[in-house]
Amino acid sequence: MSLWWVLPFAGLLLCIATGPLLFRHAWEHHYGKIAAFWAALVIGPLALAFGIPSATQAVLHALLTEYMSFIILLFALFTISGGIFVAGNIHGTPLVNAGLLLGGAVLASVIGTTGASMILIRPLIRANDNRRFNAHVVIFFIFLVSNIGGSLTPLG
Structure with missing residues (x-):
């Protein structure tokens, strides 16, 4: 062809x-x-x-x-990861956000981008709900966890 x-x-x-x-x-x-x-x-x-x-x-x-x-x-993936609830008293500081993004990128290579995104997006949004400017955090999350994070292993 x-x-x-x-x-x-x-x-x-x-x-x-x-x-x-x-x-x-x-x-x-x-x-x-x-x-x-x-x-x-x-x-x-x-x-x-x-x-x-x-x-x-x-x-x-x-x-x-x-x-x-x-x-x-x-x-x-949606069924399994949608039932996982990650709770904690986390606040959306730059260090915590960077840690969540780094952990999400590594987790995406282990369980796949869809599963990591489903598990971590809600804690990230809850951690940043009191910040005035927080849209950029979700955009970085989409790039790092949902897209790039899966490139570290063939599973992604």
């Missing part, structure tokens, strides 16, 4: 990244149709080039073996 097969995926990612910013109201109402358009740009030529049975098999493989297993994994 040539590099041309990547273009619909790149277009979909570009639409997801820029759509809500560039055409907000149209995106809110039609994002499913836009995603279906990009999917059709792959499935249509795939059916023409390799035949309808091969295209059907590829779509079913993607949906049943890859997508569904991913959704089941996310459901399990």
